[in-house]
Amino acid sequence: xxxxxxxxxxxxxxxxxxxxxxxxxxxxxxxxxxxxxxxxxxxxxxxxxxxxxxxxxxxxxxxxxxxxxxxxxxxxxxxxxxxxxxxxxxxxxxxxxxxxxxxxxxxxxxxxxxxxxxxxxxxxxxxxxxxxxxxxxxxxxxxxxxxxxxxxxxxxxxxxxxxxxxxxxxxxxxxxxxxxxxxxxxxxxxxxxxxxxxxxxxxxxxxxxxxxxxxxxxxxxxxxxxxxxxxxxxxxxxxxxxxxxxxxxxxxxxxxxxxxxxxxxxxxxxxxxxxxxxxxxxxxxxxxxxxxxxxxxxxxxxxxxxxxxxxxxxxxxxxxxxxxxxxxxxxxxx
Amino acid sequence: xxxxxxxxxxxxxxxxxxxxxxxxxxxxxxxxxxxxxxxxxxxxxxxxxxxxxxxxxxxxxxxxxxxxxxxxxxxxxxxxxxxxxxxxxxxxxxxxxxxxxxxxxxxxxxxxxxxxxxxxxxxxxxxxxxxxxxxxxxxxxxxxxxxxxxxxxxxxxxxxxxxxxxxxxxxxxxxxxxxxxxxxxxxxxxxxxxxxxxxxxxxxxxxxxxxxxxxxxxxxxxxxxxxxxxxxxxxxxxxxxxxxxxxxxxxxxxxxxxxxxxxxxxxxxxxxxxxxxxxxxxxxxxxxxxxxxxxxxxxxxxxxxxxxxxxxxxxxxxxxxxxxxxxxxxxxxxxxxxxxxxxxxxxxxxxxxxxxxxxxxxxxxxxxxxxxxxxxxxxxxxxxxx
Numbered sequence: 001x002x003x004x005x006x007x008x009x010x011x012x013x014x015x016x017x018x019x020x021x022x023x024x025x026x027x028x029x030x031x032x033x034x035x036x037x038x039x040x041x042x043x044x045x046x047x048x049x050x051x052x053x054x055x056x057x058x059x060x061x062x063x064x065x066x067x068x069x070x071x072x073x074x075x076x077x078x079x080x081x082x083x084x085x086x087x088x089x090x091x092x093x094x095x096x097x098x099x100x101x102x103x104x105x106x107x108x109x110x111x112x113x114x115x116x117x118x119x120x121x122x123x124x125x126x127x128x129x130x131x132x133x134x135x136x137x138x139x140x141x142x143x144x145x146x147x148x149x150x151x152x153x154x155x156x157x158x159x160x161x162x163x164x165x166x167x168x169x170x171x172x173x174x175x176x177x178x179x180x181x182x183x184x185x186x187x188x189x190x191x192x193x194x195x196x197x198x199x200x201x202x203x204x205x206x207x208x209x210x211x212x213x214x215x216x217x218x219x220x221x222x223x224x225x226x227x228x229x230x231x232x233x234x235x236x237x238x239x240x241x242x243x244x245x246x247x248x249x250x251x252x253x254x255x256x257x258x259x260x261x262x263x264x265x266x267x268x269x270x271x272x273x274x275x276x277x278x279x280x281x282x283x284x285x286x287x288x289x290x291x292x293x294x295x296x297x298x299x300x301x302x303x304x305x306x307x308x309x310x311x312x313x314x315x316x317x318x319x320x321x322x323x324x325x326x327x328x329x330x331x332x333x334x
Numbered sequence: 335x336x337x338x339x340x341x342x343x344x345x346x347x348x349x350x351x352x353x354x355x356x357x358x359x360x361x362x363x364x365x366x367x368x369x370x371x372x373x374x375x376x377x378x379x380x381x382x383x384x385x386x387x388x389x390x391x392x393x394x395x396x397x398x399x400x401x402x403x404x405x406x407x408x409x410x411x412x413x414x415x416x417x418x419x420x421x422x423x424x425x426x427x428x429x430x431x432x433x434x435x436x437x438x439x440x441x442x443x444x445x446x447x448x449x450x451x452x453x454x455x456x457x458x459x460x461x462x463x464x465x466x467x468x469x470x471x472x473x474x475x476x477x478x479x480x481x482x483x484x485x486x487x488x489x490x491x492x493x494x495x496x497x498x499x500x501x502x503x504x505x506x507x508x509x510x511x512x513x514x515x516x517x518x519x520x521x522x523x524x525x526x527x528x529x530x531x532x533x534x535x536x537x538x539x540x541x542x543x544x545x546x547x548x549x550x551x552x553x554x555x556x557x558x559x560x561x562x563x564x565x566x567x568x569x570x571x572x573x574x575x576x577x578x579x580x581x582x583x584x585x586x587x588x589x590x591x592x593x594x595x596x597x598x599x600x601x602x603x604x605x606x607x608x609x610x611x612x613x614x615x616x617x618x619x620x621x622x623x624x625x626x627x628x629x630x631x632x633x634x635x636x637x638x639x640x641x642x643x644x645x646x647x648x649x650x651x652x653x654x655x656x657x658x659x660x661x662x663x664x665x666x667x668x669x670x671x672x673x674x675x676x677x678x679x680x681x682x683x684x685x686x687x688x689x690x691x692x693x694x695x696x697x698x699x700x701x702x703x704x705x706x707x708x709x710x711x712x713x714x715x716x717x718x719x720x
Contacts, residue, residue, distance in 0.1 A: 316348075
């Protein structure tokens with residue numbers, strides 16, 4: 001390619017665009033299925049899950065990941081919350097004029113690696129270029145289709161009173177990793193995003209405990225938002241024990257410094273899992289044998305007291321309500 | 335010095351709660367002056383542990399909350415001028431002005447940027463020589479030194495395009511003003527961060543009016559100890575200034591920060607939301623630094639000040655009512671769609687109470703649920719309170 005930056009002409013449907021798609025995207029992500037067609041053709045037998053997500057993270061490269069890895073993980077993990085195995089993904093790119101092509105290649109490489117990790121194909125896509133200043137560097141939107149195995153019935157509405165709540169590892173890593181790189185706020189923390197595609201871990205879990213009731217990835221709004229959604233959907237109360245919620249010391253320290261609460265900080269490689277108490281040990285065992293669930297631990301239970309409410313038991317033995325967060329605490333973290 | 339880990343030891347906390355409850359005290363109303371304490375009290379559920387008859391009320395120590403409508407309108411109006419970039423701490427963005435909030439002004443086209451430190455605003459001014467960069471100086475003795483430093487830095491760099499709209503406030507005059515009002519307070523939990531700057535001796539005039547003052551930190555253990563010391567003083571009929579926060583606060587405070595404040599600012603009469611005009615309770619930019627005073631640099635027409643209808647933030651800020659007593663609380667006014675500043679700010683008494691418990695219809699139930707869980711409660715039924 002004769003230029004090292006994206007030009008408006010890269011989005012005009014002409015030769016430059018064809019070259020960009022061939023050399024940056026097709027070379028890394030595949031040519032679509034069938035190659036060259038505008039729509040991919042898929043076959044599936046069972047129930048399908050379908051989801052979509054947009055990614056505007058700033059900065060686009062951060063410790064532990066980048067916008068490309070995030071764009072695959074976000075959609076793969078949303079499919080996983082339905083117990084679905086990812087089948088195919090679409091990816092749309094909105095690129096700001098002047099964006100370095102080398103950075104775009106890095107992002108596409110990262111998407112390819114992440115998709116390979118869970119054996120999902122990127123089967124269709126689109127590219128648009130907007131004038132400088134009309135978008136910030138690069139936005140990606142992905143959609144995904146996944147297949148749900150027979151006998152698996154997972155929904156945020158399925159949690160039963162008595163269910164155990166498991167979190168698959170320490171919380172807040174992604175939110176604080178991105179925040180630590182923000183302009184005006186850069187600090188050396190060593191915090192690395194947990195950004196990871198969880199399809200494999202969830203399939204291993206469902207192999208051990210197919211009757212898992214509910215799964216939710218605590219992304220924006222953190223664990224607090226995820227638990228509130230589930231409590232409302234399932235009409236149960238969820239009580240968690242603050243001291244049992246795993247938080248890395250570096251994340252806890254950074255949160256304290258910035259006046260943030262790790263319970264509201266985003267995760268991109270964690271799952272909150274709800275299973276009946278008799279299945280809890282099996283679930284924990286299966287999760288902890290997977291590399292992304294190594295630190296899985298029980299943090300609470302569902303009770304009948306006050307449907308829709310999330311309660312947190314403090315170290316003092318007092319209780320407080322764990323509400324959703326409101327306001328612009330951490331914009332553009334995903 | 336105790337480490338944070340030691341301060342958070344559950345066994346220590348249980349012991350402290352026991353000591354606090356063991357003091358025989360007449361009914362008492364204690365005010366936590368500082369917004370960070372308000373949040374810590376709500377987060378740790380400390381109200382659930384108070385002895386019978388002891389009440390905690392929130393005071394005027396949330397900087398966003400006490401900034402009067404007129405000053406917010408003034409800052410927003412500056413953003414409408416050609417070539418002006420507004421810079422502010424993020425918690426100011428959503429506070430409703432008479433006509434719009436900063437967030438709404440930004441959506442309508444004003445250049446509003448969130449900074450984490452006033453020095454970032456100075457750096458921005460250096461980077462944008464064609465823009466006039468104005469910083470909104472809100473906050474108490476805690477943040478004012480950083481703003482003073484930013485102003486001296488701008489002067490050193492001879493930046494012609496940096497200025498500050500100062501809405502800074504001073505805590506001790508507000509505490510004295512409260513004592514002259516109809517608000518009933520038996521003792522004060524004094525702010526930790528503010529006291530690092532002004533020192534614990536700054537509360538002597540308050541103690542001289544017969545009100546015990548205890549300076550403390552922000553851990554649950556700190557606050558439990560402060561309450562215990564206040565109750566002990568009340569039980570013994572004393573009114574003194576004591577510090578539980580010796581790990582950070584000296585009696586005389588931070589002399590360098592104080593010197594910086596008196597170099598850059600000069601005390602002035604100031605208007606507070608809810609408390610009205612209080613003599614010598616604000617900080618104006620001193621004449622030596624007049625070039626950096628946005629109030630002098632720009633002339634703007636201000637809209638007629640409109641207070642939100644039905645909002646009782648003013649009474650909440652004086653501790654006259656508990657947030658849930660406001661008719662808008664939790665219905666017309668929530669953190670998502672706030673009417674008053676106390677619901678906007680993360681340090682506001684209304685937001686803290688809404689987020690951590692009291693707003694929910696299950697308030698009563700929460701109090702009784704937890705009674706059994708509070709390990710050394712003498713009698714669960716006596717723990718029930720709203």
